[in-house]
Amino acid sequence: MSNKNIDVSTDVARIRKDLVECRRDLHAHPEMAFKEVRTARLVAARLRALGVGVKEGVAKTGVVGLIKGGEPGPVVALRADMDALPIVEREKKPYRSGTPGVMHACGHDGHVAILLGVAEVLAKRAKNLRGSVKLIFQPAEESPGGAEPMIKAGALRNPDVDAIFGLHMWNDFPVGRLGVRPGPLLAAADKFEVTITAKGGHGAAPHQTPDPILAAVHAIQALQAIPSRLVNPLEPVVCSVGRIRGGDAFNVIPNKVEFAGTIRSFDPKLRPKLPKMVRDLVGNAVHALGADFEMQYTMYYPATINDPDMTEVVDGVAAGLVGDRNVDRTVQTLGGEDMSYFLNEVPGSFFFLGCRNEKKGLCAPHHSDRFDFDEEALPVGCEMLVRVVDSYLGRGRKQ
Ligand SMILES: [Zn+2]
Ligand SMILES: [Zn+2]
Numbered sequence: 478m479s480n481k482n483i484d485v486s487t488d489v490a491r492i493r494k495d496l497v498e499c500r501r502d503l504h505a506h507p508e509m510a511f512k513e514v515r516t517a518r519l520v521a522a523r524l525r526a527l528g529v530g531v532k533e534g535v536a537k538t539g540v541v542g543l544i545k546g547g548e549p550g551p552v553v554a555l556r557a558d559m560d561a562l563p564i565v566e567r568e569k570k571p572y573r574s575g576t577p578g579v580m581h582a583c584g585h586d587g588h589v590a591i592l593l594g595v596a597e598v599l600a601k602r603a604k605n606l607r608g609s610v611k612l613i614f615q616p617a618e619e620s621p622g623g624a625e626p627m628i629k630a631g632a633l634r635n636p637d638v639d640a641i642f643g644l645h646m647w648n649d650f651p652v653g654r655l656g657v658r659p660g661p662l663l664a665a666a667d668k669f670e671v672t673i674t675a676k677g678g679h680g681a682a683p684h685q686t687p688d689p690i691l692a693a694v695h696a697i698q699a700l701q702a703i704p705s706r707l708v709n710p711l712e713p714v715v716c717s718v719g720r721i722r723g724g725d726a727f728n729v730i731p732n733k734v735e736f737a738g739t740i741r742s743f744d745p746k747l748r749p750k751l752p753k754m755v756r757d758l759v760g761n762a763v764h765a766l767g768a769d770f771e772m773q774y775t776m777y778y779p780a781t782i783n784d785p786d787m788t789e790v791v792d793g794v795a796a797g798l799v800g801d802r803n804v805d806r807t808v809q810t811l812g813g814e815d816m817s818y819f820l821n822e823v824p825g826s827f828f829f830l831g832c833r834n835e836k837k838g839l840c841a842p843h844h845s846d847r848f849d850f851d852e853e854a855l856p857v858g859c860e861m862l863v864r865v866v867d868s869y870l871g872r873g874r875k876q
Contacts, residue, residue, distance in 0.1 A: 507561030510617035550608025584646030641825035650831030656808035666813030677732030
C-alpha cells in the first residue's frame, strides 16, 4: 500500500463516526423524489462549511459541489442519489423514518453520507489534487429520474466533466465485497400498457362477443416468446406483467381488460426493436379472437453501461482496498438506474458496495420495509471513491 493510500485510510477512519451519524440523520428524515429539500439544504451547508463551491437548485433539488484542485488537470465527477421511497418503515430502530409513509429503503441515505465524507477528505487535500472533483447530488433516482434533468441543467458542464463514478449499496453482497464490471451492469427499463376492448356479453354466450379476458391470457402468454424465442437466448431479457384488471361478475364477459408490464434489456441495439415485438405478439393474439387493443410503450432509463477503461480504474482500486477475491466481476442485474444517463454522456463506471450482514440481521432486500444495511459499508464506500479520484487524476503520473 502506498503512503498516499495509508493517508486516505487514516482520513476516512477519522470521519467514521460522522459518516454513521450523517447517514442516520438522513435515514430519519427521508424525502421523496424532487422533494429532497432538507437533504439538499444539509448537503449544501456541509459542502460550504468545507469551503467547497456549491450550486443549489440544479433540476429542482439537485446540488453540485466543486472542489478545485491546486494543479490543473481533468475534472472527475462523483454522483450520489438522495431520494427515498413511498414505504412505511417496519423496524423500530432509533433512527427509523420520522416521516410517515416515506423510507430510505434503497440505501440512498448511505450514498449521500458517503459522498459528503468523500468531500471532507478531498477538500482537505485539494491543493495537492491535479484536477478538480465535481460532487453531484441528484434527486429522484427511484422515479421519475433526476439524472437527465440535471444533465440538461448543465451539471456536467462548466467545468466540463471528463469522467464520472458512482456506487450503489448492494445487499446481495456482504459488507467488504464489491461488484465491479465493465459493460452493462444494470438494464434498460421499459413499460408497456395494453387495453383490450370488445363488446362484452353473457358468459353463457361467448360466440356473441370477443372475450377480452381470453385475449389477454393469450397475449400475456405470447409475450414470453420475447425472451424465449425472438431474442438471442444468450442476451438477457425479461418480460413481466405486473398488473391485470378486468371484469366484475363471474358470469359476464367484460368489454375491457387492461394489463401492464415491464421489459428489461441490456443491449442498446435490441431495445428499439422491443416495442414492435410487444405490439405484434399482443396484436396477433387479440385480433385472432376478434377483439381490439391499444398499447402504450414507454422507455424509462437506458441500460447502465460501464466504460472498460474507467472500470479498470475502479477494479484496481477495489482489489487494492478489499483484496482481489472480494471483487465480484460477474455481477449484473436487470434492475434499472438513471446513473445510465451520466454514463451515456461521459465515460465512467458504477459499482456495487456490499452492505449485507447476516449476523447483524441486516439482510432484507432493497425496497423492503425492513431494509437496512451494515454501516461498516460507509467507510469502505468513502475510501473507494477517494482512491478512485486519486487513481484517475494520477493516471499517467509516476507514483
Ligand atoms: Zn431503489
Ligand atoms: Zn437505489
